Amino acid sequence: MQERNERLFYKLLIDNVEELLPIVYTPTVGEACQKYGSIFRRPQGLYISLKEKGRILEVLKNWPEKNIQVIVVTDGERILGLGDLGCQGMGIPVGKLSLYTALGGVRPSVCLPITIDVGTNNKKLLDDEFYIGLRQNRATGEEYAELLEEFMSAVKQNYGEKILVQFEDFANHNAFELLAKYRTTHLVFNDDIQGTASVVLAGLIAALKVVGGTLADHTFLFLGAGEAGTGIAELIALEISKKTDAPIEETRKKVWLVDSKGLVVSSRKESLQHFKQPWAHEHEPVKELIDAVQAIKPTVLIGTSGVGRTFTKEVVEAMASFNEKPIILALSNPTSQSECTAEEAYTWSKGRAIFCSGSPFDPVEYDGKILVPGQANNAYIFPGFGLGLIMSGTVRVHDDLLLAASEALAAQVTEEYYAKGLIYPPFSNIRKISANIAANVAAKSYELGLASRLPRPKDLVKHAESCMYTPVYRSYR
Known part of the structure; x- marks a missing residue:
């Protein structure tokens, strides 16, 4: 078609x-x-x-x-x-x-x-x-x-x-x-590094309304230290740094990474690829994910490993043992590579997990309650982000534009969605969401002096909506 x-x-x-x-x-x-x-x-x-x-x-x-x-x-x-x-x-x-x-x-x-x-x-x-x-x-x-x-x-x-x-x-x-x-x-954007980071950060900002505290109060553990993992980690550290005025070298210490050889720690620094080095913190070596979870006691567990079924029953139960509402994001695609299924996350955490995945999962009934898993899909971010860059004539992508996109997406999650355990709004409203993201990104671009389309429109949301292509058949009668 x-x-x-x-x-x-x-x-x-x-x-x-x-x-x-x-x-x-x-x-x-x-x-x-x-x-x-x-x-x-x-x-x-x-x-x-x-x-x-x-x-x-x-x-x-x-x-x-x-x-x-x-x-x-x-x-x-x-x-x-x-x-x-x-x-x-x-x-x-x-x-x-x-x-x-x-x-x-x-x-x-x-x-x-x-x-x-x-x-x-x-x-x-x-x-x-x-x-x-x-x-x-x-x-x-x-x-x-x-x-x-x-x-x-x-x-x-x-x-x-x-x-x-x-x-x-x-x-x-x-x-x-x-x-x-x-x-x-050039005006370049890597969706696997930056888009994934922006959409996950939005989910985490939204999840704070359910679990409480600020991002700086949480500890993050990643399984997977490639493009997606380090991209998300960097954006989380940047957002905490912006909100607390702490140097980014400090805020990175809230984030831990596990790769195929175990926990990324400072004693491994010599052998690490350059993009993993900022995450090599002081800690004794830990080989297995379950041991890392027990040692670090994270509040947020994020999977970007591309390896399915790595969030085992033991791992999820450990997360649930020291968190009232453990945040578990199994982000690897496609479904077969997901670190765990929605049903596993909810069952093993006794229905307490805030779960999100990269590929879609059906709602799960647990203990008489319907739990709806969120999907941290880059499609929430990049279309609106791209529209914001185009309509403002932005010439370079600055990290602050990614933070603006995350905050705009998180702001679209209402109480009604939180009640269902969702930390992302439904895709049925995606064009409205994209218009809001585009407006926020464009506003930040004008503020940073990166936008070349002048003068700046008064109402950026209305302007974004007016720029959007809508497939309609014209009436000729």
Whole structure:
């Protein structure tokens, strides 16, 4: 339908967002990427391969739409929790941009999905006769960096300073480097690092109304120290730092990380990747998650490991033993990789957990009460965030814009939702939520002097709503 009748596709998606979101996005998009070669009918989006090195600007100019405002780009190396899917990762930029339009009201014609094909290390795909990408192992090092450098320059040359480039599903080592390298020269956003962080922070701010205290009163333990884990950890530390005026080096001490080798501690500092080093605190080494939980006694347990069933009965019971309302976020996607299910979290905590997941779970009946698990879905944040950047003509993404987005989302959770145990508002209101996030992000951008669309509109929420694309059929009679 998206290919045959775009307007109807978006109308259907907007009117039935809660039902259709899992089909357009997580978890179905993961399966679509796995089978992309066998279900491929016609190209969607733009493929840029190693073979086009030296001619990327020319390739971009071949795209029929000239006025592009948002690019979502992947190299397919780390698709959800499914690993290297190479060129078949195109499902992700296509799906994300559908949500930019449906949930954030960004016009479909200004969106461009791009997959950069540098090969794949997935042997199964290389041997698959239906694989649509380059049949070679991944290019790395200088060859890879040069291709990305040419791509980023060409994008700016072709579309100007205000083009938003969203990096999606790059492997850890590339994701952090690309974000660090281009955040000072381009308008870039990494959804896995920054979008996930912003949506989780919003849930935590909202959860404070249920558990009490401020963020600074809580202790956070992560299972998983990759892009998502360290991104969320950094944003939590930044928010505590902003609210308490404490230096960020101090506030980071409220956050602990567990990776595949155990608790990230200072005695391991020499062998740690650079993005884990700020989280290496003084503590004796701890190997297992359950021992880390018992040693640190966190109030919040967050899973970003990509490994299913790691929040065991023992772990959840330990959390419930020293917290009246343990906050348990099992964020890994798709559903099969979730650290625990909603039912497990509620049953093992005797119905006391505040539970949230990355993929959707059905409501659970426990002890005669219906408990509704929240979904910490990036789709709450990035469409509104992107709209806010576009409508204000923002030229760089500042961390304060992410905090503004989190606070705007948390403010949308009403008493009625808290009563059901929810720390996120329902997706049925997503366009209203996105307009509020966009307005908050734009306001912060104007305040920081990063916005170039002047004069600043008086009512930013109304302005956001007026900028939103709405698929309607015109009446000709």
